[in-house]
Amino acid sequence: MDIGFLAQYLMNGLMLGMMYALVAVGFTLFFGVLDVIKFSHGDVLTVGAFTALATYLGLEQIGVTDPATQILVMVIVSTVLIGGLGAVIARTVILPLRSAPPLNTLLITLMLGTVLREAVRLFYPEGGNPKPFPALLPTDSVTFGNFNLRLDNVLMFGAGVLVIVGTQWMLNRTKLGLAIRAVAQDEETAKTMGINFNLIVFITFALGSALAAFAGVMNGLYYNEINFGMGLLLGVIGFSAAIVGGMGNLYGAILGGFLFAALQTIGAVALPFASAYKDVFAFAVVIAIMAWRPTGLIQEKVSDRV
Amino acid sequence: MTNQPPANTTADAAKGKPLLMARGLTKRFGGVVALNELDLDLNVGEILGLIGPNGSGKTTFFNVTTGIYAPNGGTIEFDGRDLTGFSPQQVYHAGIARTFQRSRLSLPLSIFDNIMIGNHMRLTQGLWFNLMNRRAFRQEYEKSFETARALVKIFDPPLADRLDEPVAGLPMIDRRRIEICRALISQPKLLLLDEPSAGMTHDETAQLMDDILHVRGETDGLTIVIVEHEMGVIERITNRCVVLNFGSKIAEGTFSEISEDTEVKQAYLGIE
């Protein structure tokens, strides 16, 4: 196996890691502000990808064919709508169950995930079949030996980095970020300091969901195909990445995302005979890591008060 | 009527051998030292009050003693055995039972069920016995039911006829009583009470303390450690007090002694 081939895998792993990280950051944001796990997060991503696809088809209809414009509009429409969806979910599903046992939140978001997934399958035209996703980014490439560095991959990865850095900057450097962190630290104190708790929750859920939508678009552009079940794998691995990184820890989530991508990529290199089993392997890694470090590699704060 | 219960004078106590002996007990949470080299002796048959400001390590002492947290250093000896590093299950079998600061009853379950959770060591746990030998199970059930009823009756006779009601519908004082029954049903050698007055009115607290003293009279001078913020309670029922601050013992003695102690006053009032 030569270097070029490995570089190809590396690129693949980085792209995968970026998508996982984007999803994991969402999980960790939700957990940070509300101590809840939103199991529908992966399916929100699916809805985001399909929204982008529908936007693309709409643009084609009205004659907008410039790829750059198309992508821009797709990303904006998808993130804004899905951000709104996230806020609506927080308002109608998450907040009403705040005083109920955490198990109920887990169950209701699992069911919400099913509803979203099924809604895509049933109500998107022929949603049960995989849908081709347009390759809108320039596919020019630079070749180093066997390794083909494609411009679209570089652009996507760069955009992902920008989004994550932007999120990070927003959380650490802006007033809004300060408010989010304050709520995550101590809800009661944040409230007494005059922070509008509900508003911060909505914004956080909108932000996390928008990140998922972005990851969904990225996924579509990268694989050029989306399907209604795509969010399940991304959701489970994104959640596991957030756990491994220590729930509520943003850097940990990003690290966790790339860790899972690395393991998956290594698995693909080491077990080339079993490319059909790549998803089986991915899920097995999740189970194994949970057995090994059930509370994450980076410890989360202990919350069980006796 | 005396305010102070008579100190128990069994053979062990006469020999001066403490029931529980903590030496250099230390527990850290990250950078916070919750227990700092704590030495504590508990005599057979006494009621010891464990007091101190919030966060001074009282509940942590309970949690370390009952095995919920492993200590970072030090030893605990109980009834002549080294208890250090025991699991909560082993501590329970050694004869220590407790209540919790925030009442941890199983609300959807009946009063009887909740008390039986505390009776675990006396109930036959085998699969065959429970599932197939229903006749023997019924005998054990009926015996346990009578035991539970007799115990609840000491606290509150009317409550003893309502053992099949869910705990969720009970007022706080009854919940506290049930919690204490759950701890007492296994006939422990040592009872740890973590703020039994929390969430109750002054009168209810007084009533509950009457109950506890009464039960103690019926149970052969049970040894009790009580964590409490209500100084009236401490004054009334303890033989001796230990005051903690920042995880260390700052004073020890009868309530009247420690209430005169300047360091204790400082700790509570925050005077430098």
Next chain:
Amino acid sequence: MQDELKPTGKPLWQALIGAVLTTVYLILLLKVEEQSEVIGLLAGGAVLLLLLTKTGHLGGIGNTLHSREGALNLLVILGTLAIVGFFYEDHFTLLLIATVMLYVLATLGLNLQFGFAGVLNFAGASFFGIGAYTAAVLGAHTAVPSLLIILVGGVMAALIGCVLLLPVLRTRGHYAAVVTIAFALLFKTFLEVNDILGGPQGLQVPSMKVFGWDFNNNVALGDSVELSFYFSYIIVILLVLIAAFVLVRRVERSWIGLNLDALRLDETAASCFGLNIVRWKVTAFLLGNFLIGIAGALYGMVGGFVAPTSFTFADSLILVSIILLGGIGNVWGLIVAAAIVVIVPEKLQAIQEYRFLLFGGLVMMMLLFRPEGLLPRSVRRYFPGGAER
């Protein structure tokens, strides 16, 4: 609360009428084909139930049966037999009834895990599938007797479940959930890509044979009456189901049931009273998977065919939905819920395709507005009719 435990004085005949009406209603519902009639029946049934609840009749019957459990058990069994007898030659309806019963069997297992011990399992359909595939493989390649295969199906599900024991025991709540979800997705993907187990096409499952009698033959009674071959399957399933029901009921009404409840409600407090958390979680998880596996093995034999699409994550969620709809931990509730979840989409073809969506939405509504389920579990009684004291 007290009243509920006293014999209500309501004579048993009310309950008897209720049982007869329910049986007739179910027969009608299973019989009609015309969609408008199905809708009418379903709506009528719902309205009638609401009315009877408002007038207190339903509660009265409930109380009577609560204190006369033997009568309740007998009525349910007789009602089932009456329905099965009525449809003695109708393959489709008998298969539907068998499916309901197998869902009840599987959810009894899930109830041990989730309803009693609080051990989350979102891979119920996978363990069901393990039982079914075991039946397919053993039936096709070995001479193991059918009844033994059913048991082996359960054992295999419990054994493969052991793979998850470590992560499930070491994690709590959400983390355990993600482990079982990952397993559910892994299992289905594995079946699809694995050629030995038939890939996406699945496998044929040989019929059940007991003492040389092939269950896939219709049963001729005299010259004129011929019972559907599903009839024999249903009798076997009913026997297994009764045994499982008694078992789960006894678990509930013993110190074991108490242990499971205690560890579900408060693990820390339970450990402080000597409860061995690991032992009881393992017991509930293995026993639960065993029952689910048995249900799966029977399912494979009855259907004669297994494929990955029957054991998806969505199917696992349907099993969980049954528990939630019925009322967590209530064994009677899950019978009612399983009947609704299986029969309604099958009869009402318009919603067949939408069933995952609809039940997902229904459970969401339930969690928001009536989290205790249709039939909330009542306080434990260790013996039928309340023990005398």
